[in-house]
Amino acid sequence: MSVASRAADPARSGVAAQSALDAAQAADVPATPATMPGLLTIGVMAATIMQILDSTIANVALPHMQASLGATADTVTWVLTSYIIASAAAIPITGWLADRLGSRRLFLISVVGFVLASMACGLAQNLDQMVIFRVFQGIFAAFLNPLSQSVMLDINRPSRHARAMSIWGMGIMIGPILGPLLGGWLTENYNWRWVFYVNVPIGILCFAVLSALLPSRPLRRRKFDLFGFSLLAIAIGALQLMLDRGQANDWFQSTEVIIEAGVSLAAWWMFAVHMLTARNPMFDRAMLANRNLVTSLIFMLVVGLVVMAVMALLPPLLQTLYGYPVLDTGLLLMPRGVGVLISMAVAGQLIQRGFDTRILIGTGTLLTAYSLYTMTQWTLVMGSSPIVLSGLIQGLGMGLIFIPLNVTAFATLQPQYRTEASSLLNLCRNLGASVGISICTTVLARNLQISHADLAGQVTAYNTGNIDPAITAILGSTGDTMLAALNGEVTRQAAMIAYLDDFWMMMILTGLSVFLVLFLRKPKLAAKADPKDLPH
Known part of the structure; x- marks a missing residue:
């Protein structure tokens, strides 16, 4: 066949390339073999950790940014919100762009774009500039996680996917834990701008390795579903705005929040109808017919909710109620990362030996629920041991969920769906975190108010010792000081009750999610997909 004939028939060449990928899957060889896979893994993981760190590292630097950028306490949060919204909206098109441009080219473009946007964020002189640069940073960051996960699967043979996912998962799960600690250290010892500059050396190293070693998957020419993408972007963007601004605006007492909720619901509904009826939908319907993938997407919502919600609650709890400084808070959160590392390594070994992934996922879910139960027993007068122990148990549980869940989701998918499936899993984790x-x-805010009112109602002359609330007014400033101290203790007790209520809520949700395991199918072999689950 002539060159012109081959160029005129891209569909035939794409089918042939895909057949080769399927054959590689069945023969237990990498879908896209790479030279020096160990060094390539380091480059891929550098991109993953760089992106994950940046999703949390800026949080502790917000007060310093506020003064430097001339922002207010309300507007400076757009530094975080702009990144989250841009990233969430861009994640779904990762698969299409990888097929259209090539996974290698998109990966390299994303690394360069992320590093340049990071440098621009560090150089920002006002809030407007910072928000614009964070939007670009979020867009490029959106592509890094799905691409890194699909590369780790592609360069390893199917029988070693569990090990590959263990390595990848360590970066995903450790990043949110190390981010606040590293961000606090950089901000205290250098400047908040180094929170962004730290990406530059990591990005240069990553680009050098990837440009030299990264292979590319076959191109697939398919039409872009602009209407479907627009609906999904509107749905995600409106939902993120509602979640970000709801508490400050008293939720559905605000017209803005009602409009954002309505727009999001309408867009989600239209997107669902479009996916069911369109000739060329944004995501292949055959891929979404895979039971393991769909169940894993729901599970990933719960994982994102529990991991990120706990990581958002614990720093203020440890610093305000227990009085730990920033660096000590970060150290108290480290056992959670140790538990993740241990259980991910164990899970990878067990899966390679043929252990049922569903048992691992169920065990991990129950361990995570138990760790949350131990957190519901915390008191204001305890030491650091319960914090360390619960974090270690929770890390062990999350590691047992994350790796087997990813292995189960991808084991029954054909290789060409990996990038799209990875983008959906990352999207669900991010949405779960936001929600x-x-x-x-x-x-927390509502229960703090309720608990404060309940406790304050019990403060009488009979249970406050020598402090009589009825006569403190005649004592002048001394009486005011006594009342302020009493109110401070009531507020402290009410805050602890509110935190415990949150832990109870997350424990119940995590415990109920264990029943999702019943909907998963165990892959027969790591190297072979179950024909019942393969898209037709």
Whole structure:
């Protein structure tokens, strides 16, 4: 066949390339073999950790940014919100762009774009500039996680996917834990701008390795579903705005929040109808017919909710109620990362030996629920041991969920769906995190008010010792000081009750999610997909 003939028939060449990928899957060889896979893994993981760190590292630097950028306490949060919204909206098109441009080219473009946007964020002189640069940073960051996960699967043979996912998962799960600690250290010892500059050396190293070693998957020419993408972007963007601004605006007492909720619901509904009826929908319907993938997407919502909600609640709890400084808070959160590392390594070994992934996922879910139960027993007068122990148990549980869940989701998918499936899993984890943080902070604020009112109602002359609330007014400033101290203790007790209520809520949700395991199918072999689950 001539060159012109081959160029005129891209569909035939794409089918042939895909057949080769399927054959590689069946023969237990990598879908896209790479030279020096160990060094390539380091480059891929550098991109993953760089992106994950940046999703949390800026949180502790917000007060310093506020003064430097001339922002207010309300507007400076757009530094976080702009990144989250841009990233969430861009994640769904990762698969299409990878097929259209090539996974290698998109990966390299994303690394370069992320590093340049990070440098621009560090150089920002006002809030407007910072928000614009964070939007670009979020867009490029959106592509890094799905691409890194699909590369780790592609360069390893199917029988070693569990090990590959263990390595990848360590970066995903450790990043949110190390982010606040590293961000606090950089801000205290250098400047908040180094929170962004730290990406530059990591990005240069990552680009050098990837440009030299990264292979590319076959191109697939398919039409872009602009209408479907627009609906999904509107749905995600409106939902993120509602979650971010709901608490400050008293939720559905605000016209703005009602409009954002309505727009999001309408867009989600239209997107669902479009996916069911369109000739060329944004996501292949055959892929979404895979039971393991769909169940894993729901599970990933719960994982995102629990991990990120806990990580959002614990730093203020440890610093305000227990009085730990920033660095000590970060150290107290480290056992959670140790538990993740241990259980991910164990899970990878067990899966390679043929252990049922559903048992691992169920065990991990129950361990996570138990760790949350131990957190419901915390008191204001305890030491650091319960914090360390619960964090270690929770890390062990999350590691047992994350790796087997990813292995189960991808084991029954054909290789060409990996990038799209990875983008959906990352999207669900991010949405779960946004929803979880919003719900937990709202419940915390409401329960704090309720508990404060209940406790204050019990303060009488009979249970306050020598302090009589009825006569403190005649004592002048001394009486005011006594009342302020009493109110401070009531507020402290009410805050602890509110935190415990959040832990109870997350424990119940995590415990109920264990029943999702019943909907998963165990892959027969790591190297072979179950024909019942393969798209037709």
